[in-house]
Amino acid sequence: MTAMATRIPQEFIDEVTSKTNIVDVISKYVQLKKSGKNLFGLCPFHEERTPSFSVAEDKQIFHCFSCGRGGNVFKFIMEMESKTFPESVVEVAQMGNIPIPDQYQASNENYQNSDSQVLIKMYSEAAKLYSHILLKTENGTPALKYLNGRDLDNGLIETFDLGYAPNNSNLLLQFFKDRKIDDSTLRKSGLFAENQEGELFDRFRDRVMVPITDEAGNIIAFSGRILNKSEGTAKYMNSPETPIFNKSKALFNLSNAKKAIRDNKSVILFEGFMDVISAYKAGVTNGVASMGTSLTDQQLYTLSRLTNQINVCYDGDDPGVEATYRALTQLNDDRFSYGVISVPNQKDPDEYIRSDGADKFKNLVENGVQTPMSFILNYFRRNYNLNNEHDQIEFLNRSLNEIVKLQSPVEIDMYVGKIADEMGVSKEAINKELDTLRRKMAIKRPANNNKNVQQAALEKVTATVRSNYDRIEKSERCLIYWAINFPEVRINLKGSGFEFVHANYQDLFNSLLSYSEQEESNDEEINISDFMNVLDNDQKNLLAELEMMPMPVEYSDQEIDDYINNINNSGLEVKVTDINRRLKEAAMVGDSKLQLELTKQLIDVRRLLSN
Template identity: 30%
Template sequence: MITKETIDRIMDAVDIVEVIGEFVHLKKRGVNYVGLSPFANEKTPSFTVSPVKQIFKDFSTGKGGSAVTFLMELEKFSYPEALKWLANKYQIEVDEIRKKDDSPENDERESLFIVNEFARNYFAETLFEREEGVNIGQSYFKERGFREETLKKFQLGYCADRWDDFTQAALKSGYKEEYLVTTGLTIKKDDGKTFDRYKGRVIFPIHSLTGRVIGFGGRVLKTGEKTAKYVNSPESIIYHKSQTLYGVYFAKNKIRDEDNCFLAEGYTDVISLHQSGIENVVASSGTSLTVEQIRLINRFTQNVTILYDGDAAGIKASLRGIDMILEEGLNVKIVLFPDGHDPDSYVRTVGGTAFKEYVKENQKDFILFKTSILLQDTKNDPLKKAEVIRDIVESIAKIPDSIKASVFISETSRLLQMEERILLSELNKLKLKNAKSKDKERESKPDFTPDYDDPNFDPRALDYAEPQAEVPVDNEDPQEEEIIRLLVNYSSEVWEEELSVAQFLIHALDDIEFGNRLLGTFFEEVRFKLNEGETVNDRFFIHHPNNDIRDLTATLLTSPYSLSENWEKMHDIPVPDEKSKLKQAVLSAVYHIKMRKVMRLIKENQEKMKTATTDDEIIALQTFHIQLTQVKKDISTELGAVILK
């Protein structure tokens, strides 16, 4: 367990904009920063980061909290893992109190990471310190022109060409066989025998966005072997190939800085370009490009330049990826290299500077690329040309931005010497067809009403789960939510003399019982802390161990809207902030929640009067009704409200 003093040092050092900026492309808007949600597929930014309050709020999913919460949600870190990652980033030494039941070996996810870390170190040690690794593994890398510092940067390695050298070393070091098999490092046959998946291969570790090793790729070196040239880790709870881009950990900052991502095919493309000073590059790792990979790029930039081989396979891969990238709203350009070259071989041949110049001079937008490639096969055949035109318009139809689509239609008209109105007509037909197709897809989904009372129900397991409420608050109790909002934002502010806002609210609402369970829990926790003599402020709520309270806190501390400074700067209309009228806001909230209670009591009393049977009971209820009516008038007077008689 990490000590409280260490946690305080970490949180004092953290800059949430800097942390989240490593995973999401943020832009300043007023006093806050905004970006596309990393938790949902969205076109308009709803993800907000507040540097003043050191919190984030994702209005598309309802998630929110501190930098620690963000890492836990995005990378599925445990609380200690997130703290350690931040401590490493800000070079803070972590003091821990070890508990007997606090071992990460008890957690399967953490165990897989630990096994992968051991494997990465073992393969690197084999590459640099064992004769076979130096003679075979390093020889291969040197032939590719990789320098030693590059090998160490990407943590490359080598697995000895013996059946189970690695597996035996891992077992002797105390790692469980089940985790070796789950990660794919070890293969277990039906007869129970085991062997190394990567034997005789050079190793390319695959990193998560935070730099942890989630999998491996291995390339065979022997020629003539009847085996796959490359093998990758199998799917696991920490590695999903379709959601991973090789090199993204090393490239993400440069992608954001350059506002462009070079997309290559293989490991060596990425490594060679990095070594040549071109670092905004990632690879799809030999797999077909996926929507998840494109969305990962979209976190850092909306501009993609595809760098594929100039052969038929590279061209086919380019064409396949274009439509998917366009459909996600990104801008795409394509560069094909001279026959016989891929990005790796070309940059080694001409160097980094010449490579950049080549890309700059030869990159084409998707229309020019598709036109030049597809028209080669038409041979003046009008029917084939018509198919090419339809193919290009189909690509344009996938662009969600109608202005962009219109611009590309004009460009297509010019290139293919075809009337723009005809192309627009075809575009509209395709868009209508696509819209109808999506409507049918939605209609084809069966009606489904989730049983939220089922303790085993988990909406994340559903492909079409109902949208989750942004804030777990009963909409019939906005007054309760307002009280909690004031507590979150102003709990430590001075009310009068030595009394804080939190102390005043707890005292003033001593007779109020909250109807909403979460809000009631929140209020009672504040009461308990104050009774214990502890200080309560927004930091207490932001780092609360209860996830629901953290999410609620982030919601109440942020807003998807911000007031323009132009009201005062341009229109000379001063807008006072809430803090300047805090007493008025607090008293108003207190009187409103008390009014709600009085109105509920009046309604309950009226129902009792309908069923009263004795004169004494009727007189008592009528007297109580008069008293409640007077209280209602008194509160209304304080609120400045008008009571209709």
């Protein structure tokens, strides 16, 4: 076992492995669909359009054919959540509700890890301090009253780790100085600002603190809402970007909402953090909010791994309706279908829930989703007096310019019918107008616009995994596959003193022999997922890649002999090249005795090769 894993006994690792299905864990992060024997989805480690991320349920491993990452369930969590091996074992155990004895908990009490882990630990500690001040001190009473006044009870406050940063310029600074955090790390964290003299002070003061988490649930940033508004003070203040926080990637509440997004097959995009929290309290738990006005490509990619349906639920007042229209014009990613949940009475979702109740809001979410076109047509109607002929023509023109963008003939026909009835115009006239618009669009459409170029670049993911192997390496790959999966092949190779040509296959074979001896399973089948735990990163990736090869169920003795001969002969081919090089050198210096000796060697090696 690796040194990293010695903190947790093998028996506990075995228990977690035996009680966990890798498909259940990975499904929390990736939409998986069955294709043949395995399941496929979009890789969570890089952007792609065509799913190349594969999960083999029978072997309990994953592998991406594009970026080359592979491993078992623990490796997935290590990669996905930047955790150590022990931490990933504990995380997987928690996911499966497997009891974790206290002495096996992964130690994470110091700050001497990687930069990212130091900052994640700092944000976790800061959130605990802010939460304590809010819930347990007099300083936090006004902030607690404000939250209770918005119908947020202590249970909900704890669910979202809400806190309060008091009006004190160095409370948090002193907290971390007491823990011997150096100035460089304090500056890098984004938790502090600097005065003109270069002295640090707490960035957040007199604010209700809303933690922002990454997909794994680690706190990576804060958004602070001011309690006592004064001239020139922003209502909300967000953390600056840091090594762990990129606002174009983060989505508020994603870690809490992932399961509900998958279960509901949709995500609700809210405008504000408080709307997400209120909706959560009302039982609508698949809501997220972006850190800006519109979803970025990175945020859309993250959501595309979980769902194909985005429903926008912004405020019902005029600015909210404008924001919804802007969002819909920007949300043109063809991986998704879109819907709009319009909040009645010009209220925001939080106000509507508090005034009309959770049940009405849930009903609105479940039964009141409009199509984008339906919302857009209603949006246009707000701006025109449809009793006025001039406005009627303007409304008709704007509507047709949107309808012409639709792809579905059924949708087009439906909206053409509605507009025709409403405006007292024939469907034929509207369809003629649409044909004219299509011709104009075809003329104006650039041959290769920027979005097409970006999409083509995205689809052309540079694969780091080779697929063009020569005869020797193909033989090595197949031979080691059979050695892993059939004990008798492994034992025969070991007994004959066989060696692979390429170091990476020989290293994996050495690890295989060492593992099979330790596990006393020389003559037993190898558990691929368990074998992964003793390998380094590169070997894990290679093993996953080999195990995902399309191989037959059985091998033949002749096949094994051919592979061994190919590999052994490759050594002879290398020898021929080497002897020829030395012959040239001997001829250059006129060493006839060495030339004769090398010529004899060359004849012997060629004879072996011909046999």
